[in-house]
Amino acid sequence: EVRQIFTEETAVMANFDPFGKYVVVLLLSNTLEVFDVRTLEKIRSISLAESQSDVLTKGDRRLGDWSP
Numbered sequence: 001e002v003r004q005i006f007t008e009e010t011a012v013m014a015n016f017d018p019f020g021k022y023v024v025v026l027l028l029s030n031t032l033e034v035f036d037v038r039t040l041e042k043i044r045s046i047s048l049a050e051s052q053s054d055v056l057t058k059g060d061r062r063l064g065d066w067s068p
Contacts, residue, residue, distance in 0.1 A: 003040050007033060 005014075010028040016037070017024070023040075025033045032046040 005035055005040055 005023070005025060007025060007027060011025050012028055013026040015024050016022070021037055022043070023035045023037055025035065026048075027033065030048045032048060033042055034044045034046070035042055
């Protein structure tokens with residue numbers, strides 16, 4: 001059986017958690033979507049976008065890693 005995760009925009013990265021319960025998808029809009037591996041149901045959507053009050057940086061490097 002082939003199952004797929006569909007998102008409304010382009011996915012940049014996808015990664016499983018170390019215990020195989022969740023998969024996280026980073027979208028081009030800088031949003032994380034968390035899915036349950038068994039059902040592929042979206043559990044949560046988390047915006048990583050910076051607010052205008054944040055310190056400006058020249059670049060940002062995001063890696064698919066579950067370390068704190």
